[in-house]
Amino acid sequence: MREDSSATGPIIVANQLTRHYKVQKNALKTGRFGLGLVRREMEIVKAIDDLNFTIEPATAVGLIGLNGAGKSTLLKLITGVLVPTSGEVLVGGLQPSEHRKEVVRNIGVVFGHRSQLWWDVPLIDSLNVLRLIYSVDEKDYKQRLQSLTDLLEMGDLLPRAPRQLSLGQRVRGEIMASLLHGPNLLILDEPTVGLDIIAKAKIRRLIRSLIEEEGVTVILASHEVSDIEEICERTILLHEGRILYEGTIEALKAQANVERSLVLDVERGTGQGSDDVVVEQVTIPLSGNDTARRLAEVASLGTVSGAQVTGGSLEVILARLFDEATN
Amino acid sequence: MGTYLALQMAYLHIGLKSALQYRVNFVGGVLGLLTHSLFAALGGIVLIDRFGGVEGWELGQIVFMFGLTRIQTGVIYSVFRGIVGWEFYVQEGFVDRYLVRPRGLLTQVPGAEFDVSGFGPMIAGAGLVAFGAAISPPNLTWWLVPWLAVVISSGIVIQLSLTMIVASFAFYNVQMGAATNSLERTAWQMNLFPASAYSAGVQALITVALPWAFMAFYPAHLLYGRDSDGLFGSPVLYLSPVAAMAAFAVGYGVWRRGIRKYQGMGGM
Incomplete structure (x- = not known):
């Protein structure tokens, strides 16, 4: 087959x-909130x-x-x-x-x-x-x-x-x-x-x-x-x-050239005891030229226990594109 | 044609199987419309019986004619339920479902939307025809049964065509449910009495514009050996099939135009 x-x-x-549709005009545009029994204002909507x-x-x-x-x-x-x-x-x-x-x-x-x-x-x-x-x-x-x-x-x-x-x-x-x-x-x-x-x-x-x-x-x-x-x-x-x-x-x-960032969880000691650590989140933009230097700096602060890339998902890109197109 | 019939039988089978999943609803639907038809007829019978007939038509003859129109309406309710309720199918988006299949709407909708409750008016109609024939027997000629088949088929096509015209408004997103109901109820009322009982204007209306008089009144003249007692003389007595074809040509034309203008309803 x-x-x-x-x-x-x-x-x-x-x-x-x-493909156009002929639809009744929105009352908010026409200011007519009547029953529309006799007269209706129509408009063409360009669906495609x-x-x-x-x-x-x-x-x-x-x-x-x-x-x-x-x-x-x-x-x-x-x-x-x-x-x-x-x-x-x-x-x-x-x-x-x-x-x-x-x-x-x-x-x-x-x-x-x-x-x-x-x-x-x-x-x-x-x-x-x-x-x-x-x-x-x-x-x-x-x-x-x-x-x-x-x-x-x-x-x-x-x-x-x-x-x-x-x-x-x-x-x-x-x-x-x-x-x-x-x-x-x-x-x-x-x-x-x-x-x-x-x-x-x-x-x-x-x-x-x-x-x-x-x-x-x-x-x-x-x-x-x-x-x-x-x-x-x-x-x-x-x-x-x-x-x-x-x-x-x-x-x-x-x-889309969306700003993407690397979010790192960095563990470091508090200085008050060998087991006392705090976890800090450090965000490094991935678009700049000094990403490697910033990574080295963060690594020197403590142990990196987690990492996540944010900002580059398709969903975020689409939301931004549609938002720009709408406004 | 073989495939078409096989498809309709498959639709009928699956429709009945679906309906029989809810047996109380199945029986209730049939009985509801059956009693509705019988009680409506009873009101007319009491009235006509009091006056001993209408315009020279006997009670039995009037019941016989009304029974024929009930059979026709029952077929419309069962087989063409989808067309009667077309507005709903458009609004709910079911039409799109049919249009993405390689078959015409009129091939799919009758079988797919088959409604057993139409058996009610059909059974009531058959009972009324039998009752009317018992008290006012029609002429027993060799062509009685074939002519009855032609009359019933023609009436179904006339009623279907008018329903299609009204239903077509739904393609333009115009709600016409009330008009469909009015059409059906007016047809019911008009067919309860012989057309000759109405004024010339009404007779012209139900002969030319809304040809309900061809569903039973005109063709019943031949069954009872009567001359035309209506406005249009004897030729119309034979013209039920022609009226049906003309009505269908108009109805189908309007329907086709509606499909071309269909705007759809939201998502698919």
């Missing part, structure tokens, strides 16, 4: 992609504004943005749920809004907040219906079901209803349902929301293995920055419908 798309170039191409990007096959791209940045709208344009106001997005060479059924046949979608499984019946029943929705050949279905059951460790869970599963098990069930038809593009919207650290790690490993072993292209929209750091090679930062940054996470970190 999956085709080798590496020979055909990018799996997704967006050219001046734009002139986006240009490409996504290569078998890669993972993280989609990051504040609430209302346009992430969901972009995903809906890619899946053909919404029609662009202008410009175009091509998925596998086709415009999703014109060829929705053909395009989504090769897409799997996992909504972290919304299930595609029937809540009260065994998981296997939901998968059987999805087989018919996607017209998967019975022989292919059996093979695919077996390999996904092994990969996702779902053997014992197939006879159980989603309402009887833990959140982590349910997310694995959602991913299984999304991959049953062998899509070459997997769209994940907040897949790890609410999961514990063990379940999160499992889901992240699983997604990486899908990219590396099955050649699936992944678009991951998440507020969980660590998901994006661990899964994605590239990221697209969206802000008010426009691209704020597009590229690798390493380049983003380097480009």
Whole structure:
């Protein structure tokens, strides 16, 4: 079912992609707090504004943005749920809004907040219906079901209803349902929301293995920055419908030029007894030229019992970037 | 077609299996709408019986016609529950879920949102048809059963088309739940009495704009061997399938346009 798309170039191409919404004007802007029964002032909101990007096959791209940045709208344009106001997005060479059924046949979608499984019946029943929705050949279905059951460790869970599963098990069930038809593009919207650290790690490993072993292209929209750091090679930062940054996470970190510091715990004697020590925290900026000299100075003060680098995390960089863009 | 039917059967199977997880709710839903339909009919029966008929139509004939419309409404409630409650599905974001699958909305929604409580009006409708036929038997001709099938199907399509038109407003984020309810209740009321009992303006309305008169009133003339006693003469007596196709053409056109204008609801 999956085709080798590496020979055909990018799996997704967006050219001046734009989507506007017509919404009622905020009462705070208009000063009209009436019922709005007769007259309403409307305004155009640019949810997606002139986006240009490409996504290569078998890669993972993280989609990051504040609430209302346009992430969901972009995903809906890619899946053909919404029609662009202008410009175009091509998925596998086709415009999703014109060829929705053909395009989504090769897409799997996992909504972290919304299930595609029937809540009260065994998981296997939901998968059987999805087989018919996607017209998967019975022989292919059996093979695919077996390999996904092994990969996702779902053997014992197939006879159980989603309402009887833990959140982590349910997310694995959602991913299984999304991959049953062998899509070459997997769209994940907040897949790890609410999961514990063990379940999160499992889901992240699983997604990486899908990219590396099955050649699936992944678009991951998440507020969980660590998901994006661990899964994605590239990221697209969206802000008010426009691209704020597009590229690798390493380049983003380097480009951000955020002040990073080394915080050291230094133990030294109080001079009142051989066992009496105090622990002091010493912060050394890592950006200056005299880092080595300052380190030597600190080492001479006592024993370094702990060290931590602060200030350079992706989360801090993103917060600063979005803060600057907003103001 | 084979795959389509297999999919609908799979939907029906999983929908019934889900509903049967809550058996009290299952039985209560069916019985609730069944008694609702019967009591509504009872009110009309008492009224009509007091006057001995309406515009030359006997009580049994009126009950027979009303029963047909109850069967049609029951099918709408069961099979097209998702369209009736479309506003909810849009607001809750379920529409996106359907649109990311390689099937049309009208292929997925009927099966996926199947509601067993519609069996209530269907059973009540069948009972009323049987009761009406018992006290005022229709002409027993070879085409009675095929014509009844055509009439019931046409009525379902007419009611579905009108529901789709109202439901399409939800694509524009316009809440029309109240209008859907009003439409259904008005259809109910209009179908309780023969269309000829209404004024010329109302007859024109329920023949042209909201073609409820084609759901049972006009086609029932043929079953009872009556000449047209309505405003539009005898040709309309045969036109239920045509009215259904015309209504569906309009309804589907509005629906398609709505999908193109769909703005989505927040996150996916």
